[in-house]
Amino acid sequence: MQAVEVAVAVIKKKPPHSALHALTFAALALPGIMAAPVFADNDNVDFQYGHYQEGKRNLFSVKNDKNPIEVESLFGKATFSLTDRVNFTTHYSQDTWSGATPISTAPLVAQSNRAYLADTASGQTITVGASPYLNTQLLVTKKFVPLQQNDVGKVLGKAPQLVHILSMASPETRKQGDFNLGYEWDEAAIDIGGGLSLENDYESRFGNVMSRWDFNQKRTTVNLGASYTNSDTSAILDHDASPYITKDYFATQIIQSGAMKILQGNRQDWSTTVSLTQIINKYSLFETSLGYTQSTGYLENPYKVMTIMFVDPEQTAKRLTGNLHAFLEQRPEQRNQFSMGGKFVQHIDFAEAAVHLEYRFFQDDWGIAAHTFGAEWVQPLTSTWVITPKIRYYSQDAADFYQPYLLSKQAYSKTQYDPTTGKFSLIPYDPSKLPNNFSSDQRLSAYGAISGGLSLSKRFSKAISLEAGIEYYQHAGSLKIGGGGEGHYSDFDSFMANAALKVNLANLDSRAFNLHPEHHPHPHQAHHHAHAPAGVMFDHLLTDAGSWMIGYRFMHDEQGGAMLQGTHTSSEQTIVKTGCGTGSEGCRLTPTFMDMTMHMVDIMYAPLPGLTLMLMPQFMDMAMNLRNLTDAPPVPVGGHVHSGTGHATGGIGDTGMYALIKAIDLTHHHLHVGLGLSAPTGDVDIQLRRAHQQDEGYIHYGMQLGSGTWDFKPSLTYTGQHEQWSWGAQFSSTQRLEEKGSTGYALGDLWQTTAWGSYQLSPSWSSSIRGVHTNQQAITGQFTALPGVVNGVLLDDVNQRSGPMDFAKNYGGRFWDLGFGVNYTVTDGDFTGNTLGVEWLQPLSTDVNGVQLDRQGALSATWGLAF
Amino acid sequence: MLNHSPFITVINIIRNTTGYFLFFSSLLLSGCASVSPWQRGILAKPEMQLSTQPVQALFYEHAYGSREAASGSNAGSGGGCGCY
Numbered sequence: 001m002q003a004v005e006v007a008v009a010v011i012k013k014k015p016p017h018s019a020l021h022a023l024t025f026a027a028l029a030l031p032g033i034m035a036a037p038v039f040a041d042n043d044n045v046d047f048q049y050g051h052y053q054e055g056k057r058n059l060f061s062v063k064n065d066k067n068p069i070e071v072e073s074l075f076g077k078a079t080f081s082l083t084d085r086v087n088f089t090t091h092y093s094q095d096t097w098s099g100a101t102p103i104s105t106a107p108l109v110a111q112s113n114r115a116y117l118a119d120t121a122s123g124q125t126i127t128v129g130a131s132p133y134l135n136t137q138l139l140v141t142k143k144f145v146p147l148q149q150n151d152v153g154k155v156l157g158k159a160p161q162l163v164h165i166l167s168m169a170s171p172e173t174r175k176q177g178d179f180n181l182g183y184e185w186d187e188a189a190i191d192i193g194g195g196l197s198l199e200n201d202y203e204s205r206f207g208n209v210m211s212r213w214d215f216n217q218k219r220t221t222v223n224l225g226a227s228y229t230n231s232d233t234s235a236i237l238d239h240d241a242s243p244y245i246t247k248d249y250f251a252t253q254i255i256q257s258g259a260m261k262i263l264q265g266n267r268q269d270w271s272t273t274v275s276l277t278q279i280i281n282k283y284s285l286f287e288t289s290l291g292y293t294q295s296t297g298y299l300e301n302p303y304k305v306m307t308i309m310f311v312d313p314e315q316t317a318k319r320l321t322g323n324l325h326a327f328l329e330q331r332p333e334q335r336n337q338f339s340m341g342g343k344f345v346q347h348i349d350f351a352e353a354a355v356h357l358e359y360r361f362f363q364d365d366w367g368i369a370a371h372t373f374g375a376e377w378v379q380p381l382t383s384t385w386v387i388t389p390k391i392r393y394y395s396q397d398a399a400d401f402y403q404p405y406l407l408s409k410q411a412y413s414k415t416q417y418d419p420t421t422g423k424f425s426l427i428p429y430d431p432s433k434l435p436n437n438f439s440s441d442q443r444l445s446a447y448g449a450i451s452g453g454l455s456l457s458k459r460f461s462k463a464i465s466l467e468a469g470i471e472y473y474q475h476a477g478s479l480k481i482g483g484g485g486e487g488h489y490s491d492f493d494s495f496m497a498n499a500a501l502k503v504n505l506a507n508l509d510s511r512a513f514n515l516h517p518e519h520h521p522h523p524h525q526a527h528h529h530a531h532a533p534a535g536v537m538f539d540h541l542l543t544d545a546g547s548w549m550i551g552y553r554f555m556h557d558e559q560g561g562a563m564l565q566g567t568h569t570s571s572e573q574t575i576v577k578t579g580c581g582t583g584s585e586g587c588r589l590t591p592t593f594m595d596m597t598m599h600m601v602d603i604m605y606a607p608l609p610g611l612t613l614m615l616m617p618q619f620m621d622m623a624m625n626l627r628n629l630t631d632a633p634p635v636p637v638g639g640h641v642h643s644g645t646g647h648a649t650g651g652i653g654d655t656g657m658y659a660l661i662k663a664i665d666l667t668h669h670h671l672h673v674g675l676g677l678s679a680p681t682g683d684v685d686i687q688l689r690r691a692h693q694q695d696e697g698y699i700h701y702g703m704q705l706g707s708g709t710w711d712f713k714p715s716l717t718y719t720g721q722h723e724q725w726s727w728g729a730q731f732s733s734t735q736r737l738e739e740k741g742s743t744g745y746a747l748g749d750l751w752q753t754t755a756w757g758s759y760q761l762s763p764s765w766s767s768s769i770r771g772v773h774t775n776q777q778a779i780t781g782q783f784t785a786l787p788g789v790v791n792g793v794l795l796d797d798v799n800q801r802s803g804p805m806d807f808a809k810n811y812g813g814r815f816w817d818l819g820f821g822v823n824y825t826v827t828d829g830d831f832t833g834n835t836l837g838v839e840w841l842q843p844l845s846t847d848v849n850g851v852q853l854d855r856q857g858a859l860s861a862t863w864g865l866a867f
Numbered sequence: 868m869l870n871h872s873p874f875i876t877v878i879n880i881i882r883n884t885t886g887y888f889l890f891f892s893s894l895l896l897s898g899c900a901s902v903s904p905w906q907r908g909i910l911a912k913p914e915m916q917l918s919t920q921p922v923q924a925l926f927y928e929h930a931y932g933s934r935e936a937a938s939g940s941n942a943g944s945g946g947g948c949g950c951y
Contacts, residue, residue, distance in 0.1 A: 370937035473930075
């Protein structure tokens with residue numbers, strides 16, 4: 001390792017005090033930390049979960065019944081040194097969001113959020129929530145100030161108050177993968193990277209290059225970077241709102257796909273940054289940076305609309321009538337953004353702490369200037385705990401073309417009589433009288449935001465640390481520097497929380513630093529027996545007391561193809577008749593595919609020889625699509641049609657806690673018992689959004705993120721090996737400990753038997769073949785009745801009963817699978833003890849309960865490291 | 868409304884701000900003592916790193932970026948549309 005050689009050379013010239021030896025050594029890498037660290041010390045794996053939760057917006061005149069925006073995020077990162085000078089970093093992240101968010105703004109008196117009324121069985125009309133109305137009418141003064149009227153039309157006075165128009169989004173997931181490859185010279189480094197971000201309606205490809213130069217014995221570091229992003233939008237316009245939105249300006253960009261209107265656009269972003277980091281003295285350093293980004297193309301948010309108030313100036317009445325119409329927002333096709341920042345870090349001697357101060361100025365040619373101030377106090381409490389209180393303040397001006405709503409002094413459309421032809425014709429609005437650009441996106445308004453939070457980090461060993469943080473954020477027009485911000489109608493607040501697990505690989509096998517130096521200095525369990533195929537959990541114990549293992553499991557399962565009834569392909573008629581309820585409850589929809597992806601972090605610890613404890617948090621996401629069945633029965637009176645497009649969900653799944661107990665441990669044969677509990681941390685109450693003026697109830701059972709119940713998970717595992725051969729068998733079960741979860745149902749109990757054989761091809765490589773039999777019962781119970789509104793009538797239960805996926809009987813079955821796997825164990829070098837495994841499970845036989853989609857297979861991948 | 872070319876705007880922005888940037892940078896640089904590698908024990912402490920919790924910072928930056936105009940330019944590092 002070149003950097004280490006340099007360090008050693010320096011140390012030889014002038015030996016430092018021994019107490020400072022380690023710190024000095026690390027200090028040489030210091031400026032590098034900002035850009036592209038290449039030290040093997042930086043080989044690490046991080047996992048993070050984050051949650052963003054907004055508060056409910058105030059709609060003033062009606063109760064806001066909609067859950068606000070909520071985002072669940074998962075992040076994983078791994079950095080490896082490939083050689084002394086080359087390192088590789090890969091990131092994966094995904095966000096799933098749902099909830100209500102502003103799509104436009106209008107005068108409050110226009111009643112754009114109207115009470116969502118429904119008739120009860122007893123004939124009463126009650127308010128059940130709020131519903132958006134984009135095209136409404138109001139009365140204004142000659143100077144276009146909105147007027148408040150009472151129920152009989154009497155004018156009460158001026159009413160300039162505004163309100164956001166809220167719209168609801170069903171859960172959607174974004175996934176991003178990217179990589180960086182770095183090369184390090186003695187006093188410079190270069191790092192190139194690229195990646196892909198995928199959403200249903202947005203796809204982004206990006207590449208970047210960063211370089212670093214060190215000067216003055218690394219007292220000064222200069223970073224230069226450039227990046228390029230190319231993004232495609234293909235936004236499905238809300239089928240409920242679309243008919244009420246004027247889309248003329250984007251006519252050439254909108255395509256019709258079935259019943260859907262899709263708005264397409266492309267944008268490109270070029271970005272450059274330069275930064276300079278300087279060590280000021282033994283106690284402080286600073287960084288200054290400059291950045292420039294040019295964005296071109298479709299820069300709009302396709303879901304934001306501008307409310308335009310059309311007032312026909314030819315009106316002669318004392319008070320004028322304004323007609324509100326919603327237009328897709330129009331932004332300039334170019335944006336030049338410039339930013340400049342500074343960061344200062346000072347050691348505080350008396351507290352043994354560090355204070356971090358940050359300021360950033362932003363200016364673009366849309367007229368937005370913004371200031372960000374940040375301060376953090378990083379306080380180590382003991383040698384392993386660090387607490388960091390932080391505060392942040394942000395303030396921005398509005399974009400030049402930002403307006404809460406627009407006024408246009410013309411009629412939206414009017415009829416004109418042509419005396420020559422004797423016909424009436426419709427004269428539409430004149431687009432040239434509208435500004436070229438307009439947006440009411442809150443992000444472009446003038447406001448300030450203040451936030452404060454706390455983060456805690458705990459180092460468990462040289463290698464493992466946990467971090468957790470919370471932050472409260474308040475956005476308000478009145479918080480803008482210098483005043484003049486948006487009115488209080490736009491204020492909102494939010495909470496953010498995160499938890500991260502960080503593993504430093506370089507320190508894992510370094511027993512000199514370990515908490516238990518009495519153990520022999522090599523990873524051990526890897527030598528005891530070959531690893532089971534990647535899809536097998538609970539396959540081994542840790543051998544030594546005090547040892548740890550950290551791992552990651554990935555599982556992707558696909559269902560698709562034909563619909564099955566039992567073991568046979570089901571006809572459309574059979575699905576319609578038997579897949580759902582009886583009579584009018586016959587099926588109208590059926591799934592076309594369903595994908596499930598799980599990410600699991602696997603933490604194992606052996607407090608005693610022969611006992612291993614495991615904690616396994618999970619993050620999962622799911623996607624499915626539906627199609628209409630041919631020969632479907634008509635929609636029953638009062639019934640409702642499911643929107644029929646794709647659905648997605650994602651977030652934290654259930655959390656497993658296990659104990660593995662050694663029973664028999666002979667040279668060639670091992671047997672252990674696993675006892676586990678699964679806590680119902682995954683959501684089972686995810687709902688579909690209201691569509692077609694209909695509440696749709698809970699999303700299908702299979703799309704919920706957890707089982708909803710506490711589950712008991714016992715297992716019995718036998719493993720054996722002889723020379724190059726190893727084998728194993730496992731019986732495991734999942735027993736629901738509760739009759740039903742919080743939403744009224746419990747998944748079926750499950751029994752699984754598996755057996756495998758594996759051959760060691762080389763000290764590193766082994767391949768496996770495995771048979772699996774699974775038997776799972778159908779779901780018991782059903783979703784609790786969820787009251788809601790369908791076509792203006794309040795129903796006791798609006799849960800979907802439109803396809804096989806909505807019925808408890810169509811879950812579970814008996815399955816045979818054949819697995820093909822490969823395992824790789826690193827047997828020497830820096831990464832000794834790392835194991836990787838991949839297994840594909842191919843369905844052999846499928847016998848489903850009721851009517852279900854066929855199975856396509858499942859891919860499992862694992863990474864583990866014992867230390 | 869924009870009544871001049873974006874290019875001119877950019878030039879103006881850079882002209883207006885680069886002076887400050889250079890001024891402060893040179894001020895700070897001129898005050899810098901010569902700190903030898905073996906004197907950097909304090910600077911090497913975890914709390915003295917420019918970013919003490921980089922993974923956490925990514926999450927918070929992404930959250931700000933989905934709600935603020937100035938943080939929204941995550942060009943080159945993905946981040947998606949953030950269209951909510």
